[in-house]
Amino acid sequence: GEAEDGFPSVLRHALPRLRAGLAAGLSLNDAMIDALLLLFTIVEDTNVLGRAGREGLA
Numbered sequence: 001g002e003a004e005d006g007f008p009s010v011l012r013h014a015l016p017r018l019r020a021g022l023a024a025g026l027s028l029n030d031a032m033i034d035a036l037l038l039l040f041t042i043v044e045d046t047n048v049l050g051r052a053g054r055e056g057l058a
Contacts, residue, residue, distance in 0.1 A: 002043060009043050 002009060014035040021031030 009039060013042060014039050 017038050018031050018035040021034050022028065026034065
């Protein structure tokens, strides 16, 4: 999973998005929220999958 692999989605997607947001003039808080929302769209929540199955993601 993400933790075992060293959080590749953070390094490949969220960090560049954070930097871009800051460069565009977003506050640190807003840039971090934007990066977090991006992660929500690309990372599967395997904890929920393990506990509730695919139905739990709905």
